Amino acid sequence: MADWILLALVGSTTYLLLQKSVARLSKVPWRILWLVMMIPPLLWVLGRQVFQYEMPPLLMLGLFLASYFTSMTLARRGRLQPPPAGSQAGVENTPAERDPETEEGEEEGAAAAPISISEVSREKLNRCFPWNVFYLQSVEYRPQAIICRGNLRADPTEAYEQVQRNVETTFGKRFLVVLQEGFAGKPFFALVPNPAARRSLTRQKEWPLLALGLLLFTFWTTLTAGAQASGVSPDRLLHLPSLLKGLPYAVGILAILGSHEGIRYWVARRHGIKTSLPYFIPVPFVLGTFGAFIELKEPVPNRKVLFDIAVAGPLAGSLVALTMLLVGLVFSTPGDPPAGPEGQPTPISFHRIDPRLSVLLAILARLVLGDQLQPGQVIDLHPLAFAGWLGLVVVAFNLVPVGQLDGGHIVHAIYGQQMGANVGRVTRWLVLLLALTVQPWLLLWALLLFVITSADEPALNDVAELDEGRELLGLAILSWLVLILLPVPPFLQSWLGLA
Structure with missing residues (x-):
């Protein structure tokens, strides 16, 4: 009985996690991925409980590795491509393009209206990035983010606080300001829609x-x-x-x-x-x-x-x-x-x-x-x-x-x-x-x-x-x-x- 309980626990947890994350990242049905990942524990429980056979650890490891790499291959091949950039070409990948795993951190901002280039012009952005704090070199408009690349010229904490104040002064509460490191360790700013601004003013209830x-x-x-x-x-x-x-x-x-x-x-x-x-x-x-x-x-x-x-x-x-x-x-x-x-x-x-x-x-x-x-x-x-x-x-x-x-x-x-x-x-x-x-x-x-x-x-x-x-x-x-x-x-x- 304990083996079946553990199988149910692993299965339900895996089911919920895949439903929450992989479902919106891959064209491959996430239920297929779930079935592939559940093959090793299912065979292990059936062997113990039905056939009274204890699988050798090496065989279990082989089954698990095969299941893991098969599911990852399916997920990557069916990966949904990010939308094309709006105005800048040839820029390096941002964290949102790196790996399906890193995309799971995106918030509900994907449901917001696409960002308008005319509304968030380069002129307005230049006012948010003083040259002695962050020298702005290129801007990439995406439907749900604005990627601002350049050279950081001040302490990261001081630079972030100043840019955040400037963005709030220029655009109000519409954007969250994110400061991250790119592949080469070069920091960049990203402006993403603020979920709190979209829920305007509806307060989430406590229970x-x-x-x-x-x-x-x-x-x-x-x-x-x-x-x-x-x-x-x-x-x-x-x-x-x-x-x-x-x-x-x-x-x-x-x-x-x-x-x-x-x-x-x-x-x-x-x-x-x-x-x-x-x-x-x-x-x-x-x-x-x-x-x-x-x-x-x-x-x-x-x-x-x-x-x-x-x-x-x-x-x-x-x-x-x-x-x-x-x-x-x-x-x-x-x-x-x-x-x-x-x-x-x-x-x-x-x-x-x-x-x-x-x-x-x-x-x-x-x-x-x-x-x-x-x-x-x-x-x-x-x-x-x-x-x-x-x-x-x-x-x-x-x-x-x-x-x-x-x-x-x-x-x-x-x-x-x-x-x-x-x-x-x-x-x-x-x-x-x-x-x-x-x-x-x-x-x-x-x-x-x-x-x-x-x-x-x-x-x-x-x-x-x-x-x-x-x-x-x-x-x-x-x-x-x-x-x-x-x-x-x-x-x-x-x-x-x-x-």
């Missing part, structure tokens, strides 16, 4: 009752999940004393998720960015929830703000989860491992976990349990400890530097959009390799990473770099990801007394 309802429902689903994990049978879930056995787990999970999204909400608001309320995602099986999220309703102004929002959630979630794990380990007990392959770490479970599964878990378990933890033993986790450990795993998943995950935002903020996209492409294969070799419980997440675009959306000022303090903090939080997901290597197992 506090929906947010509260989802929170209460998630509390119920995590409460029942924690109770069942503590040994309560399903027919006893309406018995209050039995149900309350799941309270430590439910409170722990909600505290971790709530702190992660709550601090992101606060940081975004502090920077003046409108966001939705935090929404929890309840599910009536397995862990009781698939997490929580907030939606930014405005573009991020610069890479510093992008970094602050991205790093705030993992820091807050890690602090709460780490505290719960340490407290829960005090009430956890070591025990003999269940029967299984010799020398292989016990997979994640509500009750027993091998500390060798994670470098961080092994270090914390040795610090808290001391000599109680003997070589080769596993830990019977207290529900609070399991909630803390699960919270750290969720934080680590979000810190994977791919696309619009927190880790993708962080790498983008430190190194820029293009380098961040390249790091994301490499990371997806590294996580898959890790899942196929030493961490099989990561396989589902590794497959989902190939559905997530590797390119993050640009900030409005995507050229101004971070300060040194933020860069060091970003590298430190990414190192935290490695400590959580990597298993304990043999030499460290001996040093910690776990083997």
Whole structure:
């Protein structure tokens, strides 16, 4: 049953992501792409559940590679061509022309009326770009953007702020000003229609009752999940004393998720960015929830703000989860491992976990349990400890530097959009390799990473770099990801007394 649930989760997530992104980028029907991408997991589940056959990892890898490259080839061959330029020829490609993945960041501006050359004349644009700030050399009119190329002659932050003020003075609130780096690292400006101006004046409603309802429902689903994990049978879930056995787990999970999204909400608001309320995602099986999220309703102004929002959630979630794990380990007990392959770490479970599964878990378990933890033993986790450990795993998943995950935002903020996209492409294969070799419980997440675009959306000022303090903090939080997901290597197992 668990395999079918995982297949349904992968299938539905892939379906929604392709429907949202690839459907408007390629002539090839996105449902065809979905079927091609779902062949490997479908064959894997059918082999296990119907034919009682466990596919070798190399065969699974071959099927997956064939499926991935087939779907990417179909998508690229059917790629919709961008409209021809209006007035300038022979200019280098802009980020919107680079790759289907980078196009997924475009907003609903594509539905706006085409930009009129007569309305946005070269004379008006010249007034927006002082020669001592940005020497304007060429202008390319597109139906949904104006690309302004030239030489940047001032600090990126100062130049952006001055050009933005001039554009607002000349054209009002009609355009958003974007400053990006081209292929050769040469910055250019782009004026794109402002979604807020088109929605004039209609204010997007918040749904506090929906947010509260989802929170209460998630509390119920995590409460029942924690109770069942503590040994309560399903027919006893309406018995209050039995149900309350799941309270430590439910409170722990909600505290971790709530702190992660709550601090992101606060940081975004502090920077003046409108966001939705935090929404929890309840599910009536397995862990009781698939997490929580907030939606930014405005573009991020610069890479510093992008970094602050991205790093705030993992820091807050890690602090709460780490505290719960340490407290829960005090009430956890070591025990003999269940029967299984010799020398292989016990997979994640509500009750027993091998500390060798994670470098961080092994270090914390040795610090808290001391000599109680003997070589080769596993830990019977207290529900609070399991909630803390699960919270750290969720934080680590979000810190994977791919696309619009927190880790993708962080790498983008430190190194820029293009380098961040390249790091994301490499990371997806590294996580898959890790899942196929030493961490099989990561396989589902590794497959989902190939559905997530590797390119993050640009900030409005995507050229101004971070300060040194933020860069060091970003590298430190990414190192935290490695400590959580990597298993304990043999030499460290001996040093910690776990083997």
